Amino acid sequence: MRRKTSLVLLALAVFFAALSPLLRWYAFPRLAKIPANQYQDMVLEAKNATLIDYGSMTAKKVPKITIVQTLKGNVEASEKIEKTAGKDVVVWDGLSYVVGPDGKMVSKIPERYIFDAHTQDPVHATGEMVDGTPVKREGIEFKWPFLTEKRDYQYFDAQARTSAPIHYKGTQDFRGVEVYYFEQTIPWTKVPFPKTMPVQGITPESIAKTGTTRWYTTVRRFWVEPLTGAPVYGEELHKEELRGGTLLGGRDKVTVFAGDVKMREDYIEHTVDLVKSNRTLVLLMTSYLPWGFLILGALLLSLSLYLEARGRRPKAAARTDAPEPVTA
Amino acid sequence: MRALIAAATGLALALALVLAVTALGSPTGKTSPEPLLTTVPAHP
Numbered sequence: 001m002r003r004k005t006s007l008v009l010l011a012l013a014v015f016f017a018a019l020s021p022l023l024r025w026y027a028f029p030r031l032a033k034i035p036a037n038q039y040q041d042m043v044l045e046a047k048n049a050t051l052i053d054y055g056s057m058t059a060k061k062v063p064k065i066t067i068v069q070t071l072k073g074n075v076e077a078s079e080k081i082e083k084t085a086g087k088d089v090v091v092w093d094g095l096s097y098v099v100g101p102d103g104k105m106v107s108k109i110p111e112r113y114i115f116d117a118h119t120q121d122p123v124h125a126t127g128e129m130v131d132g133t134p135v136k137r138e139g140i141e142f143k144w145p146f147l148t149e150k151r152d153y154q155y156f157d158a159q160a161r162t163s164a165p166i167h168y169k170g171t172q173d174f175r176g177v178e179v180y181y182f183e184q185t186i187p188w189t190k191v192p193f194p195k196t197m198p199v200q201g202i203t204p205e206s207i208a209k210t211g212t213t214r215w216y217t218t219v220r221r222f223w224v225e226p227l228t229g230a231p232v233y234g235e236e237l238h239k240e241e242l243r244g245g246t247l248l249g250g251r252d253k254v255t256v257f258a259g260d261v262k263m264r265e266d267y268i269e270h271t272v273d274l275v276k277s278n279r280t281l282v283l284l285m286t287s288y289l290p291w292g293f294l295i296l297g298a299l300l301l302s303l304s305l306y307l308e309a310r311g312r313r314p315k316a317a318a319r320t321d322a323p324e325p326v327t328a
Numbered sequence: 329m330r331a332l333i334a335a336a337t338g339l340a341l342a343l344a345l346v347l348a349v350t351a352l353g354s355p356t357g358k359t360s361p362e363p364l365l366t367t368v369p370a371h372p
Contacts, residue, residue: 008334072359094364
C-alpha cells in the first residue's frame with residue numbers, strides 16, 4: 001500500500017514540478033494577450049494652456065483644453081487580418097478628440113493601430129493609418145509589452161508619423177505601484193495639418209496654398225507598470241506652431257497650442273486600480289503559481305521518497321533482527 | 329521501473345494540461361457597441 005502511495009506521490013511531484021516551468025515559459029507567453037474587443041477611454045487636460053483663435057489668428061490663454069482619447073478593439077477587422085498574419089492580432093480604432101474651453105472641437109485625429117496581441121509588435125496591414133493617411137508603424141504605441149524591460153523602446157509618434165526612441169529613465173513608485181519611467185523628446189518637426197479643422201471652410205489644402213506650415217514639439221512621459229506593460233500615468237509637454245506663409249500676416253510664427261497635458265485625476269485612480277488587479281493576474285502566472293508548484297513538487301517528492309524508504313525498512317530490519325544460525 | 333512509469337505519467341499529464349489550456353485560449357468576444365467619444369465623459 002505504501003509503495004503504491006509513494007508512486008502516486010512521485011507522479012504528482014513530477015506533474016507539479018513540470019507544470020512550474022511550462023506555465024511560466026510556455027503557457028504565459030501564449031495566454032497573456034490584449035483582448036481583441038478591448039474598449040477604453042482616457043481624459044487628459046491641459047490647464048492654463050495657450051490656444052490659437054482662428055478668427056484673429058492670435059494665440060490666447062485659455063483655462064483648460066481637454067483631450068478625450070478612445071481606443072476600441074475592432075474584432076471583425078482583427079479576425080480578417082489574423083487569417084493572413086497567422087497570429088493573434090489586435091486592431092485598435094482610436095480617436096483623439098480635443099475640446100476647447102467653450103466645449104467646441106479643436107481637432108480630431110482618428111487612428112488605426114494594428115499589433116500582435118502577445119508581443120505588441122506592429123502588424124502591417126491595409127487600414128493602418130493616422131488621420132486617414134496610411135502609415136507603417138515601428139515600435140510601440142499606447143502600451144508597452146508584458147514584462148517590460150529596463151531599456152529604450154521605439155515609440156510611434158502619431159503627429160510626426162514616425163518612430164523615435166523612448167528612453168528608460170529609472171524605476172519609481174507611483175501611488176504604491178512600482179513603475180518604469182520613460183521619456184521621449186520630439187524636437188521641432190514639420191507635421192501635416194489635421195484633415196478636420198475647427199473652422200468651417202478651412203482645409204489642409206487651403207492652408208497649404210498660403211505657404212503656412214505646422215510645426216510641433218513634445219516631451220512625452222510615461223510611468224509604466226512593468227508586469228502588464230500598462231502606463232498608469234502619462235504627461236505631454238506639447239507645443240504647436242504655425243510658421244511662415246501669407247496666413248500669418250507677416251509674422252514668423254503663431255502658437256497653435258502650448259500646454260502641459262496630464263491625465264485627469266479620476267482617470268489616474270481608475271487606471272491605477274485596473275493595473276493593480278491585472279498585475280496580480282500576471283504575477284499569478286509568472287511567479288506565484290510557478291514557484292508554488294515547484295515547492296509543492298519538491299514536498300511531494302520528499303514525501304514519496306520517505307514513504308518508499310519506510311516501505312523497505314521492515315524487510316531490511318527483519319533481516320538484521322533474525323538470529324544468527326547456530327552450528328550444531 | 330514502476331517509479332519511471334509514475335514519473336512519465338506525471339510529466340505527460342502536465343504537458344497535456346498545459347497544451348490543452350493554451351490551445352483553448354480565450355474567446356475574442358465582440359466589438360464594443362460604445363462609440364469613439366466626442367464629448368468629455370463625466371467619469372471613467
